Amino acid sequence: MTQTTAQPQTTAQRIATPRHYLMCPPTYFDVVYAINPWMDPSSPVDTAKALAQWEVLRATYEARGHRVDVIEPEPGLPDMVYAANGGIVVGGRALAARFTYPERAAEGPAYDRWFDTPAAQGYRRLGEAVETMEGEGDLLLIGKVLLAGTGFRTTPAGHAEVAERLELAEQGIELVPLELVDPRYYHLDTALSVLDDGAVSGETVVAYHPEAFSPAAQETLRRLFPDAILVGAEDAAVLGLNVVSDGLHVFLSERARDYADALKERGFVPVGIDLSEIFKGGGSVKCCTLELRPDAAAATATTEETPR
Numbered sequence: 001m002t003q004t005t006a007q008p009q010t011t012a013q014r015i016a017t018p019r020h021y022l023m024c025p026p027t028y029f030d031v032v033y034a035i036n037p038w039m040d041p042s043s044p045v046d047t048a049k050a051l052a053q054w055e056v057l058r059a060t061y062e063a064r065g066h067r068v069d070v071i072e073p074e075p076g077l078p079d080m081v082y083a084a085n086g087g088i089v090v091g092g093r094a095l096a097a098r099f100t101y102p103e104r105a106a107e108g109p110a111y112d113r114w115f116d117t118p119a120a121q122g123y124r125r126l127g128e129a130v131e132t133m134e135g136e137g138d139l140l141l142i143g144k145v146l147l148a149g150t151g152f153r154t155t156p157a158g159h160a161e162v163a164e165r166l167e168l169a170e171q172g173i174e175l176v177p178l179e180l181v182d183p184r185y186y187h188l189d190t191a192l193s194v195l196d197d198g199a200v201s202g203e204t205v206v207a208y209h210p211e212a213f214s215p216a217a218q219e220t221l222r223r224l225f226p227d228a229i230l231v232g233a234e235d236a237a238v239l240g241l242n243v244v245s246d247g248l249h250v251f252l253s254e255r256a257r258d259y260a261d262a263l264k265e266r267g268f269v270p271v272g273i274d275l276s277e278i279f280k281g282g283g284s285v286k287c288c289t290l291e292l293r294p295d296a297a298a299a300t301a302t303t304e305e306t307p308r
C-alpha cells in the first residue's frame with residue numbers, strides 16, 4: 001500500500017513552471033506484438049478511443065500553460081505514441097533513442113528527424129544513440145541528477161554514451177544508475193516518478209515502488225531521497241508511477257487512488273487522466289510525453305542581448 005498519513009507532510013510551496021513537451025498521436029496505435037508483459041496482441045485495441053484519450057491529455061497540458069509540439073505518427077510504428085522513449089533532451093541537446101527490439105527500431109530515426117524541423121528550433125540535434133538507450137523511459141532528470149534505469153532496456157553502455165554526448169559533466173549533472181528487476185517495470189518511468197526538482201520549493205521529491213529495484217538500487221534511492229513517497233503494488237500495477245509533474249500538477253492515471261492521496265498530502269495537485277487504451281501497450285501518461293529542456297545558458301544569454 002502507498003504510504004500516506006492523515007496530515008499534510010510538507011510546508012514546501014509547490015509551484016508549476018511552464019514546460020515544453022513533445023507528443024505523438026496514437027493514429028496507428030495497436031498491440032500487434034508483445035515486448036513487455038502488459039501487451040496482449042489477442043486483446044483488441046480501440047484506436048479511435050486511444051486518440052480521444054490522448055487528445056484529452058494534450059489539452060490538459062495546454063490548459064495548464066504548457067507548450068505541446070506534435071510529431072507526425074508513422075504507419076507501421078504502433079508504439080510511436082510513447083514519445084518519452086524517443087530520446088532525451090537536456091540542456092538543449094537532443095539525443096534520439098536506439099531501441100532494444102527491432103519492432104521499434106525505426107522510431108529512433110523518426111524522432112531524430114523531428115529535431116531538424118522548425119518547431120525544434122533552439123535544440124541541438126545530436127543524432128541517434130549508437131548504444132541501446134530508450135530515452136526518458138529510462139532516463140529521468142531531477143535537478144543535477146540523471147536517474148538512469150537499466151536491466152531490461154537501456155544498457156550501461158547506453159548510460160555512458162548519454163553522459164558523453166549530452167556533456168553531462170560539463171552541465172554539472174551526475175548520472176546515477178539504478179537496476180530494475182521486475183519485468184512489469186521494464187522502464188525506469190514505470191517504477192519511479194520525478195515530482196519536484198527542488199528548484200523553486202527547495203525540496204526534491206520522488207515517488208517509487210521499491211520492489212521494482214535491486215537491493216543496491218533501493219539503497220541508492222533511500223540515500224538520495226530519504227523522504228520519497230513509497231508506492232505500493234496496487235498503484236504500481238496500474239502504471240500509476242508513470243506520471244508527468246510540472247512541480248505542482250501531477251498528471252497521472254486516474255486509477256492510482258492511494259498515490260493521488262499521498263500526492264495531495266505532499267502539497268501536489270493530482271490530475272487524473274484516463275488512458276485505458278494506451279495502457280494496453282504497457283504505458284501511461286509519462287510514456288506519451290517527452291520533455292524538451294532548453295539550454296538555460298543560451299536562453300539567459302539571448303535575454304541579456306535583447307534590447308529593452
Ligand SMILES: CN(C)C(=N)NCCC[C@H](N)C(=O)O
Pocket residue numbers: 035036039079082084085104136137187189190242281282283284286287288
Ligand atoms: C514509460 N514509458 C515511456 C514506457 N514505459 N513506454 C512504453 C513503451 C511501451 C512499448 N510497448 C514497449 O514495450 O516498448
